[in-house]
Amino acid sequence: MRVDPATIPASLFRFRPAQREAEQDAGAASPSFWKDAWLRLCRNRAAVVSMALLLFIIAVAFLAPVLAPYDPNTQNIPRENLPPRIPGIQIPGFNGYSSLAGKSVDRYALAGVPDGVNYFFGTDEFGRDLFSRTLYGTRISLVIAFVAAVLDLTIGVVYGLTSAMKGGRTDNIMQRLLEILSGIPGLVLVVLMLLIFSPGLTSIIFALAISSWIPMARMVRAQTLRIKNMEYVLAARALGTSEVRIALSHVLPNIAGIVVVRTMFSIPAAIFFETFLSFIGVGMKVPNASLGTLLNSGYKVFRIYPYQMWIPAVVLCVIMLVFNLFADGLRDALDPRMKEE
Amino acid sequence: MKKRWLRFIVQRLLYMALTLWIIITITFLLMSFLPGTPYNNQDRLTAEQLQMLDQKYGLNQPLFRRYLTYLNNILHGDFGISLQFSDQKVTTLLGSRIGVSMQLGIQAAVFGTVVGVILGTISAMKHNTWIDTFCSLFAILGRSAPNFVVAVLLQFVFAVSLKMLPIGLWEDGFQSTILPTLALSISPMADSARFIRTEMLEVLSSDYIEFARAKGMSEFHLVVFHGLRNAIIPLITILGPITVSLMTGSLVVENIFAVPGIGEQFTKSVLTNDYYTIMAMTILFSALLVVVIFITDILYQIIDPRVRIGGEKA
Numbered sequence: 001m002r003v004d005p006a007t008i009p010a011s012l013f014r015f016r017p018a019q020r021e022a023e024q025d026a027g028a029a030s031p032s033f034w035k036d037a038w039l040r041l042c043r044n045r046a047a048v049v050s051m052a053l054l055l056f057i058i059a060v061a062f063l064a065p066v067l068a069p070y071d072p073n074t075q076n077i078p079r080e081n082l083p084p085r086i087p088g089i090q091i092p093g094f095n096g097y098s099s100l101a102g103k104s105v106d107r108y109a110l111a112g113v114p115d116g117v118n119y120f121f122g123t124d125e126f127g128r129d130l131f132s133r134t135l136y137g138t139r140i141s142l143v144i145a146f147v148a149a150v151l152d153l154t155i156g157v158v159y160g161l162t163s164a165m166k167g168g169r170t171d172n173i174m175q176r177l178l179e180i181l182s183g184i185p186g187l188v189l190v191v192l193m194l195l196i197f198s199p200g201l202t203s204i205i206f207a208l209a210i211s212s213w214i215p216m217a218r219m220v221r222a223q224t225l226r227i228k229n230m231e232y233v234l235a236a237r238a239l240g241t242s243e244v245r246i247a248l249s250h251v252l253p254n255i256a257g258i259v260v261v262r263t264m265f266s267i268p269a270a271i272f273f274e275t276f277l278s279f280i281g282v283g284m285k286v287p288n289a290s291l292g293t294l295l296n297s298g299y300k301v302f303r304i305y306p307y308q309m310w311i312p313a314v315v316l317c318v319i320m321l322v323f324n325l326f327a328d329g330l331r332d333a334l335d336p337r338m339k340e341e
Numbered sequence: 342m343k344k345r346w347l348r349f350i351v352q353r354l355l356y357m358a359l360t361l362w363i364i365i366t367i368t369f370l371l372m373s374f375l376p377g378t379p380y381n382n383q384d385r386l387t388a389e390q391l392q393m394l395d396q397k398y399g400l401n402q403p404l405f406r407r408y409l410t411y412l413n414n415i416l417h418g419d420f421g422i423s424l425q426f427s428d429q430k431v432t433t434l435l436g437s438r439i440g441v442s443m444q445l446g447i448q449a450a451v452f453g454t455v456v457g458v459i460l461g462t463i464s465a466m467k468h469n470t471w472i473d474t475f476c477s478l479f480a481i482l483g484r485s486a487p488n489f490v491v492a493v494l495l496q497f498v499f500a501v502s503l504k505m506l507p508i509g510l511w512e513d514g515f516q517s518t519i520l521p522t523l524a525l526s527i528s529p530m531a532d533s534a535r536f537i538r539t540e541m542l543e544v545l546s547s548d549y550i551e552f553a554r555a556k557g558m559s560e561f562h563l564v565v566f567h568g569l570r571n572a573i574i575p576l577i578t579i580l581g582p583i584t585v586s587l588m589t590g591s592l593v594v595e596n597i598f599a600v601p602g603i604g605e606q607f608t609k610s611v612l613t614n615d616y617y618t619i620m621a622m623t624i625l626f627s628a629l630l631v632v633v634i635f636i637t638d639i640l641y642q643i644i645d646p647r648v649r650i651g652g653e654k655a
Binding site (some may be wrong): 009044179180182183184185186187188193194195196238268272275276279281282295299302303306309313316317321322323324325328 | 344356357359360361363364367368370371374481482484485486487488489493494497501548585588589592596597607608611612614616619622623626627630
């Protein structure tokens with residue numbers, strides 16, 4: 001079918017915005033990669049907000065010993081299961097009242113708690129302050145996640161770099177090994193390991209790192225293979241630079257952005273795993289508070305004292321959300337071309 | 342061509358067997374280092390009684406001997422007996438539960454992926470509008486809210502407060518499956534929505550779509566028959582991760598809703614040191630994952646001929 005362009009009515013045409021080319025003044029010094037990424041990050045509203053929240057949460061969690069009004073593990077049986085009370089807030093659920101036999105009752109008066117004493121998040125079945133426990137729990141969960149992420153970063157980067165730089169047979173064997181290991185469901189491995197080593201901070205961190213370094217190793221290898229054949233690497237090699245030095249000072253800096261992004265994504269994954277394990281009862285052991293143990297004990301009584309479950313649940317969701325949003329922003333900033341996986 | 346396929350499949354099958362063998366060995370070793378005994382009244386047993394029990398279950402033999410026996414038994418389809426339920430065969434125990442988990446897993450995978458694909462497509466079609474923001478927000482919330490929190494929330498709202506659906510158990514037919522399925526489907530939903538959105542955005546900006554649009558094809562026809570068909574293919578690459586997240590999810594979700602499936606049994610067995618059942622389930626989970634990876638690989642070969650069979654994967 002032939003159409004005479006002149007007969008097409010103008011209303012069918014739409015403007016197509018011109019594609020903006022990345023233009024750079026030849027004379028001006030281009031900003032460094034990290035500075036450029038930082039600027040891009042700052043332009044992303046969600047990322048900036050989540051970064052601020054993230055810093056706030058981290059600060060609060062690490063200041064837990066200073067901020068917590070009570071010791072997180074001291075029991076006070078007469079004050080068990082008090083609902084949250086925040087002075088000045090009259091919203092039901094946060095004013096110390098809860099229903100008893102159909103009537104709203106001031107639980108604090110009932111338990112004989114003096115007026116000036118408030119439990120922001122209420123107390124649990126042993127009368128422990130849930131606000132303090134949440135602060136300490138967040139701290140433990142964050143520590144576990146950070147250390148596990150750093151560990152799996154280290155293992156993954158070393159494995160991936162070695163495999164790609166050595167190449168040939170070594171690479172082949174290392175990749176076959178990875179293929180076999182990736183057939184083991186991480187969760188099952190973690191549970192088995194926690195059964196053998198008594199559950200605690202170290203064993204959880206160790207188990208998490210062991211089960212999550214494989215994707216990192218794969219990604220580092222793929223990126224290294226790409227960079228390894230670049231001219232500047234060839235130039236360095238021609239100048240007699242050792243392979244280790246090439247890996248560390250030529251390849252690593254060029255894949256750092258992607259590695260950082262991946263690590264940021266593995267932190268919320270680790271937080272999820274920790275809470276998950278504690279929730280099913282193989283993670284952190286009582287009386288230590290982590291977000292998972294709080295959820296676990298809150299779930300047992302959630303039909304009677306719902307706040308004991310919802311508060312840690314909301315805290316957990318906010319932390320996960322903030323980490324994910326920030327990681328998303330970081331990915332867009334550090335590698336605009338990188339596709340979502 | 343045929344020969345290469347044969348080689349590829351044989352090679353994969355060998356890897357699968359090797360993977361499973363390594364998993365069996367690791368599990369066996371880990372289990373044999375487990376502290377405590379599997380007998381639930383061990384405090385009341387005398388040393389002599391313990392010895393007799395060990396002898397009955399063959400636990401007094403040297404490690405390597407037990408390992409060989411175990412391997413041999415597995416090859417004959419015998420996974421031992423459950424130590425928690427006296428003298429019930431592990432295969433019978435799991436066999437009666439696997440159907441439930443499979444049903445839940447498949448329902449959740451199908452529902453989650455379908456809804457996720459729809460959400461992702463709408464998101465891409467309405468790129469940079471409030472609908473897109475809403476869908477993306479939903480996806481990131483789904484990724485951030487742990488499935489057990491979602492499960493408890495659903496249970497609280499629909500079963501405890503509204504009393505619309507059963508609170509748990511597996512006694513009301515399809516009704517009982519709704520809440521656990523929803524809870525499980527959150528993570529595949531979020532994953533596939535995000536994935537499809539990215540793919541779709543890329544596809545929709547390609548020349549052939551622009552050409553089809555210029556020819557006057559309706560937007561719906563364009564997106565569904567031209568866009569989605571190309572965007573949906575890479576979705577099979579996240580089949581493996583989806584399986585893993587469903588397996589992980591089933592452990593807590595089945596517990597929360599008291600569903601008599603594999604996941605619930607796994608947590609129970611872990612808490613009661615039921616060696617043989619734990620081992621059988623570990624092998625089962627791994628076998629499932631290995632098979633899914635195998636299927637993904639084959640599908641990928643069929644769909645994307647650029648991936649050279651048996652070739653180097655970068």
